[in-house]
Amino acid sequence: MHTTMFVNLPVSDVARSRAFFADLGYSFNENFSDDRAVSLVLGENLVAMLLQRDFFDTFHPAQTADATVTKECVVCLDAESRDAVDQLVDRAIAAGGKPGDTEDHGFMYGRSYDDLDGHSWQIMWMDPSAAQAE
Incomplete structure (x- = not known):
C-alpha cells in the first residue's frame, strides 16, 4: 500500500539533533535538509524529518507536545x-x-x-x- 514513511518530529535545535544522530551512524538526505529541517535516513524508504519546533508548528493548528513531558x-x-x-x-x-x-x-x-x-x-x-x- 505505502512505499515510503516520513515521521515528522519537532526539535529544539536542528544542528544539535543532526550531530546527535550522526554520532549514532545515521546519514542524511541533503536534498531535503536546510537550517529548519534535517532529513534523517533510517532505512531505504524510512525517513524522520527533524523539524525546528517553530517550523513544525506551521504544519498543524494543534499545540505541539513537549516530548520530555508528554x-x-x-x-x-x-x-x-x-x-x-x-x-x-x-x-x-x-x-x-x-x-x-x-x-x-x-x-x-x-x-x-x-x-x-x-x-x-x-x-x-x-x-x-x-x-x-x-
Whole structure:
C-alpha cells in the first residue's frame, strides 16, 4: 500500500539533533535538509524529518507536545541482532540520550532511549523462526 514513511518530529535545535544522530551512524538526505529541517535516513524508504519546533508548528493548528513531558509516539526500528540493538542504544546514551527500558522475551529483544528532545526510540531485534513457534 505505502512505499515510503516520513515521521515528522519537532526539535529544539536542528544542528544539535543532526550531530546527535550522526554520532549514532545515521546519514542524511541533503536534498531535503536546510537550517529548519534535517532529513534523517533510517532505512531505504524510512525517513524522520527533524523539524525546528517553530517550523513544525506551521504544519498543524494543534499545540505541539513537549516530548520530555508528554509522549506523542514511540518510533520503533528493527536491528539485525541483539548486539546491534545494544551497540546503537549504547551509542545513543553516550551521545547524550536518556536510557529507556529493556525487554527480553528470548525470541525478541529491545531497548529504548529518548533523544535530546525527549522523543522515544525503541530498537528491537526478533528471531522470526522463534516468534512463529511462539
